[in-house]
Amino acid sequence: MFERRHLLGLEGVSAAEIAFLLDTAESFKEVSEREIKKVPTLRGRTVVNLFYENSTRTRTSFEIAAKRLSADTINLSASSSSAQKGETLTDTARNLAAMRPDAIIVRHPSAGAPHLLARHVDCPIINGGDGAHEHPTQALLDLLTIRSHKGQIAGLTVAIVGDLLHSRVARSNLFGLRTMGARVRFVGPPTLVPPEFADLGAELVNDLHEGLRDADVIMMLRIQRERMNGRYFSSLDEYSRLYCLSGEAVAKARKDVIILHPGPMNRGVEISSTVADGPYSVIMDQVTNGVAVRMAALYVLVGRRREIESAGEDAVNEPVPLRRAAAAE
C-alpha cells in the first residue's frame, strides 16, 4: 500500500510501499506491449508536466504513461512559462492548481521545489527531478529493472559509478536500494564522492575496479562534460581513462552482472559502446520500465486514491481493476 498524497522522493519510503509501487508497475508493463496500449483508468483526468529543465526521456515517459492511462496531458516548459515574467514558483503552481489538474509532475533545478509545491496545492505532486536531491521515478524504474532481472533486490551488491555528488539519480537509488536490502557502493573520484554519503549507508570507493568487484549490478551515471574540466577533475580524458566502464572493468563484477545507465549516455566518456550495447546491458529495459513505473505512480496517486474515496459511485466512475481494465480493452 502507498497512502501518501505525493511522490516527492524515496527517502523515508518503506520497503512495503516500494514493493507495492513495483508490483503495480509490473502489472502495467503488459499494457505497453499490447496493440491498443490504453486503459481507461484515468479518463477525464488532467496531468500537467511542469518542466523547468529540458528533458526528452522523463517528460516523454510521463506523457506516454499518462496517455496510456487515458488522461489528458498538458506540457509546460520553463522557457514558455510565467517564470520568465517574475512569477514565483508557488504562484505558478497555485494557478495551475486552480485549473483543477489531477496531478502535477515537476522537474526543477532547485532541490525542494516539488516539496514547496506540495505544501501549496491540493493535487498530487510527483517529483520529476529536483536539483541534486531526488528523482524517485528514476530510482523506481531502476529497482523494477533490477528486480525483474535478479528476482529480488535484497542481498545484491550495487555499484553506482560517476559523479555522485551532483546526482539525484544516485541519491534516490541509495534510499531505495538500502531500504530494499541491497548493499550500495558509490564509486568515483574523491571530489565526486563526498564522505557524507557514508552516513546514508553507502560504501565509498575511489578505485573503479575495486568498486566493481563482485557487483551484481553496475549503475553508471551520466557525466556532465563541463564539470570534468578542472573543478572536480583535471580533464575529461583523465576521467574517462580512470572511470569509463569498459569490458575489462565489467569483468571484475559477477558473471551475471547487469548494467544500468539513466541516460542520456556519453558513449566513450563514462561507458564504452561495447558495454552499452553488450549482453549485460539492460539500459533499454530501464526505459521500457520507466513508462510502467510512471503509470503506476499516476494510478496510485490519482486513480486508486479516487477509487478508495469514491467507493459506491456509479459504474462509469468505478475505477477499473488493473487486470479487468486490460481485458476490457
Added chain:
Amino acid sequence: MFERRHLLGLEGVSAAEIAFLLDTAESFKEVSEREIKKVPTLRGRTVVNLFYENSTRTRTSFEIAAKRLSADTINLSASSSSAQKGETLTDTARNLAAMRPDAIIVRHPSAGAPHLLARHVDCPIINGGDGAHEHPTQALLDLLTIRSHKGQIAGLTVAIVGDLLHSRVARSNLFGLRTMGARVRFVGPPTLVPPEFADLGAELVNDLHEGLRDADVIMMLRIQRERMNGRYFSSLDEYSRLYCLSGEAVAKARKDVIILHPGPMNRGVEISSTVADGPYSVIMDQVTNGVAVRMAALYVLVGRRREIESAGEDAVNEPVPLRRAAAAE
C-alpha cells in the same frame, strides 16, 4: 444568445450576449469539479492554439478547456512557427485553416491580428490577447468572478489600477463592465492613464486612495518592470510606493470589496503579498473561472453553432445539452 462567428473583443458586444456567455460558463464550472472532468461536446473537433507571445496561463487554460470538451488540441508557438521563415500571418492562418480546424485561438503582439485572421479563414477565431487592444476571455472571466461574488455587475464601482495605457485586460474589462452597467475607474499615474479612456466611459483618477474609495471591486494590473524605469515613471520603487495595493489602501474600499489580478503577479510591486493572499482576494477564483469561460466560448462558437446548423442529424452527432452531458458522464 451569441450569434457571432468569432470572439474578437468585448467592444460592441451587448449585455445580453455577455450574460449568455457568463451563464454558459456558469454551467460549465461544475465540470472541472467532477472526478471525470470531461464532456463529449466537442469530440472529434480540432482546436488550435496559435500563440505568438509566451503564456502559461492563457494557453494552458484554453488547452484544458478544449480537452475537457473532448476536443483535440494543437499548440503552435511563434518560436517554432513559419513566422520565422518570413511567412505572413495571413498565410500561416490560411494554411492552418486548410487543415480544417474547428477554432483557432490566437495571441499576437499586434493589435488587430485576430481580426485579420477572421477575414481570411473560415473557422471561428478567439482572441487570446492582441497587443494593447483586447483580451476578451480574460474580461469574461473577470466578469464571471465579479458576478459570482456580488450577485450582479450593474451598479458596482470597479477600480482598475496600474498601467492602463498598455493593458488589453483593462480595455476589454472597460467595455464589458460598462455594458453590464458598472462604474469603472482607471487609477494610475498620468503617463499610464491617457485622457482618451474618458471617452470610453472610464473615470480617470491619479491618486490610489481616492481611486479606491468605496470601490466594490479592485482589479490590479500587472506592471512590466522595464516600463517603470524612466519612460513612464521615474523608478519601480517610486511606482510601488504610490500604487502598490497594500492593506491600508484596501481599507479605502468597501468592506466587502473583492480584489482581482490577471496574473502573473509581481508581489511587492503592484500588490502586497498580504493582500494577494488575504481574505478579499478572489485571484484563484479567476483562474478557475477562466477554464469555464473558455469552455463556454468554445462551446458557443463551435459546438452550439453546429448544433443549430445540424439539427436532425444522427444520435452520435447530436450535441449533448450541458446538463445532460454532465449526467451522462
Added chain:
Amino acid sequence: MFERRHLLGLEGVSAAEIAFLLDTAESFKEVSEREIKKVPTLRGRTVVNLFYENSTRTRTSFEIAAKRLSADTINLSASSSSAQKGETLTDTARNLAAMRPDAIIVRHPSAGAPHLLARHVDCPIINGGDGAHEHPTQALLDLLTIRSHKGQIAGLTVAIVGDLLHSRVARSNLFGLRTMGARVRFVGPPTLVPPEFADLGAELVNDLHEGLRDADVIMMLRIQRERMNGRYFSSLDEYSRLYCLSGEAVAKARKDVIILHPGPMNRGVEISSTVADGPYSVIMDQVTNGVAVRMAALYVLVGRRREIESAGEDAVNEPVPLRRAAAAE
C-alpha cells in the same frame, strides 16, 4: 499495396505502391470534411513527432492526421531534446523505441537520418524531411493534388522552379513524378540546377519562360533568402527579377495549368501574390491533402499492418475498414 515497414523516401517506390497510397489518402480526405473529424483506426497507438528542425506545417499536419485517426501524439523538438546533452541520434531513437511507440516521424537536417533510425528501431519510421534528401509525404500530397485536379499524372509536364540543389521536396517529387509517368523539368539558375539531376530523369532548363512552356503543372520552391546573396546568386532582387512566378510567366504554361508551392511562401520573391492567390493556385488544396496523405501513411504503416497481422482478433481490436469507419462515426 504497400508492404514496406517504413516510409523513408519515394526513390525506388513503385507506381503501384504510390497509387495505393494516393487511393488510401483519397478515402481519408472526407474525414476532415466531417463535423466529427475522427475515426477510431489508431486508437491506443502512440505516434511520436521527432523534429530536429522547426516546422509549423509538417509537424501540425502529422499531428492532426494522427489525432484524426485517434492516435495519441507526442511532440519532441531538438531544442528540448537530449541531442543537446550529447546523445547520439541512434540512442535517442532507441530510447524512444523502448517506450513502444507505434510510429516515429522524424525531421532532421542530415540526409539519411531516418534511414539510420529505421535500422535501429522496431517501429515504422516516416521521413518528415531529411536534409536535402527526401520529403516523401510532401511529394505524395503534391501527387495527390495533381491527380485530383488533372485526373492522372502520366503524360503531364511538371516544371519545378527554384533552388533545386537544396530541395528535398524537388527530389522526392522527381522520383514520384517520373515513376508515375510525368515529364519533369527542373528550372533555375545553373548554380541551383546541377547537371546530376539529368541522370535522375529531369530536364534541366535555366530560363524561366522556356521552362514553363506548355507546362501542365508549375511547382515553385521556397527560396531561402540568405542563400541568394552571393554564393549561389548575385542578389535576391536579381533572383526575383529572373525567377519570380508572375502572371506573365504563368501565361507561358498551358491554359489549365495548376500552381503548387510547398510553403511557407516568400511572396514577391519566388511567387507574386497575384499568382499565389490567383485562379490557377492549388496551394491550399496541397495543405488539405497533406493531412489526408499523412493519415494514409500512418494507416498503411501502423493500422493496416496490424490488421493483416492480427486477423481474427476480437472485435475491439478489429481494424475498421475505411468506409465503415466513416459510417460508424
